[in-house]
Amino acid sequence: KAGVTQTPRYLIKTRGQQVTLSCSPISGHRSVSWYQQTPGQGLQFLFEYFSETQRNKGNFPGRFSGRQFSNSRSEMNVSTLELGDSALYLCASSSDPSSTDTQYFGPGTRLTVL
Amino acid sequence: GNSVTQMEGPVTLSEEAFLTINCTYTATGYPSLFWYVQYPGEGLQLLLKATKADDKGSNKGFEATYRKETTSFHLEKGSVQVSDSAVYFCALLSTSGTYKYIFGTGTRLKVLA
Numbered sequence: 001k002a003g004v005t006q007t008p009r010y011l012i013k014t015r016g017q018q019v020t021l022s023c024s025p026i027s028g029h030r031s032v033s034w035y036q037q038t039p040g041q042g043l044q045f046l047f048e049y050f051s052e053t054q055r056n057k058g059n060f061p062g063r064f065s066g067r068q069f070s071n072s073r074s075e076m077n078v079s080t081l082e083l084g085d086s087a088l089y090l091c092a093s094s095s096d097p098s099s100t101d102t103q104y105f106g107p108g109t110r111l112t113v114l
Numbered sequence: 115g116n117s118v119t120q121m122e123g124p125v126t127l128s129e130e131a132f133l134t135i136n137c138t139y140t141a142t143g144y145p146s147l148f149w150y151v152q153y154p155g156e157g158l159q160l161l162l163k164a165t166k167a168d169d170k171g172s173n174k175g176f177e178a179t180y181r182k183e184t185t186s187f188h189l190e191k192g193s194v195q196v197s198d199s200a201v202y203f204c205a206l207l208s209t210s211g212t213y214k215y216i217f218g219t220g221t222r223l224k225v226l227a
Contacts (some may be wrong), residue, residue, distance in 0.1 A: 004157075033215065042219040043158075043203065056214045090157055092215075102148070103207075103215060105157035 002027065004093050004106035012112045018079040021109045025072050025093030031055075032074040033103065034066060037088040046089075049074055050096065078111075086113045116141040120204050120218035127194055127225050135189040135221045137178075137204035145206040147171075147180055147187040152201045152220070161189075161202070194225045 005024045013019050025032050033056075034046040045058040049068035066076040072093075078085055088110050092103040121136040139145065146165045150158040162171030167182035176191045187204060204218040 006157075035217075043217040045214060045216075048214065092158075102160050102163060105150075105159065107155075107157045 004091060004104055006089075006091050006106040006109050008109060009107065010110050010112075012114065013081050014114050015081055015083060017081050018077065019081060019111060021076045021078075021089055021091075021111075023074045023076070023091030023093075023106060025074070025091075026104055029093035029095050029104075030072050031094045031096050032068055032072065033092045033094075034074070034076050035090045035092065036060075037090055037108070038086075043090070046076070081113045083113050086111060116145070116206060116208050116214075116216045118204050118206055118216050118218040120202075120221050123201075123220075123222040125221060125223045127223070129196055129225055129227050130193045131225075133189070133191040133194045133198075133223065135202055135204075135223070137187045137189065137218060139185050139187065139204075139206050139216075141185075141206055141208055141216075143208065144182075145208045147178070148205040148207070148215075149176070149178055149187070149189050150203040150205060150217075152203065154200075158203060194223070196225045196227050199223055199225045 007022045031050045033048040036044045048056040052068045063079045068074045088108045090108045092105045094101045094103045117140045148163045149161040151161045152158045162173040164171040164180035170179045178189045201220045201222045203220045
C-alpha cells in the first residue's frame with residue numbers, strides 16, 4: 001500500500017506570494033491533518049479534514065487555509081507569505097482519529113520564504 | 115487543555131548505552147499515547163503506541179508503558195545503536211471531545227560509535 005505523498009518536496013517563494021501544497025493520503029484514509037514544523041516551535045497542528053469537512057483547527061492566522069476533495073486528497077494554501085512561514089509542512093492521514101487509529105506521515109514539503 | 119511534555123535534548127549516548135526519554139502528559143479521559151521518530155530529512159514514523167493504561171508498546175527494541183497513575187509514557191531502549199540517532203516525539207490522541215493529536219517538542223538523540 002502506498003504511503004502518504006506530498007508535493008512538492010521543496011519550494012522557494014518570496015514574501016507576499018501565495019503557495020499551495022498537496023497531500024495524497026493512504027488509500028482508504030479519510031482523515032488528513034496538516035502540521036507546521038519549525039526548529040523553534042516544534043510540531044504545531046494546523047487543521048484536520050475528514051470527509052471534505054474541516055473538523056479541527058489549530059491557532060494559525062486566516063492566511064492558512066485548506067480543503068479536502070472527494071477522493072480525500074488535501075491541499076493547504078498559505079497566502080501573503082511571511083518570512084516566518086518558512087518551515088517543514090507535514091501531512092498525516094488516518095482512517096479516522098476517533099477510532100484511535102494511527103496517523104501516518106508524509107515526508108513533508110520544505111517551504112523557504114525569502 | 116491537553117498537553118505533552120518531553121525531556122529536552124539533545125541526548126548524546128555511546129553505542130550500546132541504555133536510553134530513557136521521559137514523556138508526561140495532561141489529558142482528560144483516556145488518551146492513546148504514541149512515540150514517533152523522525153530521521154533526518156524525513157517525515158515522522160510511528161515507533162510504538164499504547165491505547166489504554168498499563169499497555170506496553172514495543173518495536174525495534176524500544177518500549178514504553180502507559181502509566182496512568184503517573185501520567186507518563188517514557189521511551190526506553192536497552193542498547194542503542196548509531197542508527198537510532200533521530201528526533202523522537204511523544205504524542206497523545208484525546209478520545210474525548212475533539213480528536214486531535216498533541217505532540218511534544220521532540221527530543222534529539224545522538225548516538226556515538
